[in-house]
Amino acid sequence: MKKAIVIGSGFSSLSASCYLAQAGFEVDLFEKNDTVGGRARQLIKDGFTFDIGPSWYWMPDIFEKFFGDFGKRTSDYYQLDKLNPAYKIFFTDDTITIGDCMDTICEEFERIEEGSSKHLRQFIEQAQENYDIAINKVVLRPGISPLELVTKETVLKVDQFFKTISQQVRKRFKNPKLISTLEFPVLFLGAKPSKTPSFYNFMNFADFGLGTWHPKGGMYEIIKAMKSLAESLGVTIHTDSPVSHILVSDGEVLGIRSKGKNHLADYVVSGADYHHSETLLDKKYRQYSEEYWNNKVYAPSSLLFYIGFDKKLENIEHHNLFFDTDFEKHAQEIYDVPQWPTDPLFYANFPSVTDSSMAPEGRETGFFLVPIAPGLEDTPELREQYYDLIMDRFEKLTQQSVKNSVIFKESFCVNDFVEQYNSFKGNAYGMANTLRQTAFLRPNLKSSKVKNLFFTGQLTVPGPGVPPSLISGKLVADLIIKEVKR
Known part of the structure; x- marks a missing residue:
């Protein structure tokens, strides 16, 4: 029996572990923190439950496919509810509520801009075509060759790789609120809409077509499900076990060192931050230089607040976006001239609005997120300054007093991403999916310098986000299984 060691226990690592164990590998997983989940961990305090990381459940088909590969269904592990409304967007003088089906969304678009629903249906129809191509063709390829992007379907869409989401949206819609609403989903890909290929409008189908869901108990229920599945397949999970070195001899991986002890294996997969993973190797075995990493475009980091409120809040939904300031200016302060934002957009999540298990009765669980550039100075004073700024705006826009x-409240920012996840520059979502950082142009799943060493997760293929991380784990496991069969 071949032995594989997996570093990290986020979505991609757990996914890879499950597929390798199913294929007959003996799998040991090493996690530096005291619980599994990587960035998708959980905070429970005074009866309040918070997802520390991802809070949006999109692309339910990808989760079903994952569990289906093991003869399971998501319903074997957790209850999934479709949110209605999916989310609410606050502007200075109005709100847009995104319902749970195209008909209600079209009604809302018509209210804002007459005639826009016809354009929206055409736009989402094209987005659905792209989704089918992306999910069933493109993302299931391991990013080894440029030819992977060349299929009979993508050839017909080639112009969409050289136009941007921004151009595509603005050609059809004139109202700035609708433009912001349609450009928002690509922020999950970690890049500005004006830099993201229009092919990625499949995220709009994920949003409006497939809807926004919530696993009862929070996103951590998925991690618990994957942990349970992994262990049922024979995976041995070691928490509180940071890896200090990837062992290599004559260009071939030998295993890892954790807490001063060597653990040998035929294959090693690192789902930890890719840049950090390479620092675990002797320099001669690293594929990418510091200059390489410094020149890449990263998805944002985040300033996060986890807040327990002693009352139910008003005028809010489960997911809320606050777009009452300049979208483009905030994007420039993340990507073009990295700095603490002047007047940031922000997101607020109140899972207890729809899931009573996540807060004590009569109280509210609140999670606030401000996207920021990675690598910024992070101090308690800056965190406090931005807490006051967003809470003032939150009170004004939702017309209620909440500070008292x-x-x-607990906060999490750049320093915590670095310290807890070894995240390069404290990025929250990995490497952005720009045209020059798509598919084969991303860091490799397979090391070019060390035999039997592999990588998975949001800095490699296919990219940032929870569903892509599940797919990344499958891709890397498939590569290893093929190697063994040779």
Whole structure:
């Protein structure tokens, strides 16, 4: 029996572990923190439950496919509810509510801009075509060759790789609120809409076509499900086990060192931050220089607040976006001239609005996120300054007083991403999916310098986000299984 060691326990690592174990490998997984989940961990405090990381459940088909590969269904592990409304967007003088089906979304678009629903249906129809191509063709390829992007379907869409989401949206819609609403989903890909190929409008189908869901108990239920599945397949999970070195001899991986002890294996897969993973190797075995990493475009980092409120809040939904400031200016302050934003957009998540298990009765669980550039200075004073700024705006836009109802608040920012996840520059979502960082142009799943060493996760193929991370784990496992069969 071949032995594989997997570093990290986020979505991609757990995914890879499951596929390798199913294929007959003996699998040991090493996680530096005291619980599994990587960035998708959980905070439970005073009866309040918070997802520390991802909070959006999109592309339910990808989760079903993952569990289906093991003869399971998501319903074997957790209850999934479709949110209605999916989310609410606050502007200075109005709100847009995104419902749970195209008909209600079209009604809302018509309210804002007469005639826009016809354009929206055409736009989402094209987005659905792209989704089918992306999910069934493109993302299931391991990013080894440029030819992977060349299929009979993508050849017909080639112009969409050289035009941007921004151009495509603005050609059809004139109202700035609708433009912001349609450009928002690509932020999950970690790049500005004006730099993201229009082919990626498949994210709009994921949003409007497939809807926004919530696993009862929070996103951590997925991690618990994957942990349970992995262990049922025979994976041995070691928490509190940071890896200090990837062992290599004569260009071939031998295993890893954790807590001063060597653990040998035929294959090693690192789902930890890719840049950090390479620092675990002797320099001669690293594929990418510091200059390489410094020149890449990263998805944003985040300033996060986890807040327990002593009352139910008003005028909010489960997911809320606050777009009452200049979208483009904030994007420039993340990507073009990295700095703490002047007047940031932000996101607020209140899972207890739809899931009573996530807060004590009569209280509210609140998670606030401000996207920021990676690598910024992070101090308690700056965190406090931005807390005051967004809470003032939140109170004004939702027309209520909440600051005096805060039982506790905890924050998480650049320094925490670095310290807890070894995240390069404290990025939150990995490497952005720009045209020059798509598919084969991303860091490799397979090391070009060390035999039997592989990588998975959001800095490699296919990219940032939870569903792509599940796919990344499958891709890397498939590569290893093919190697063994040779």
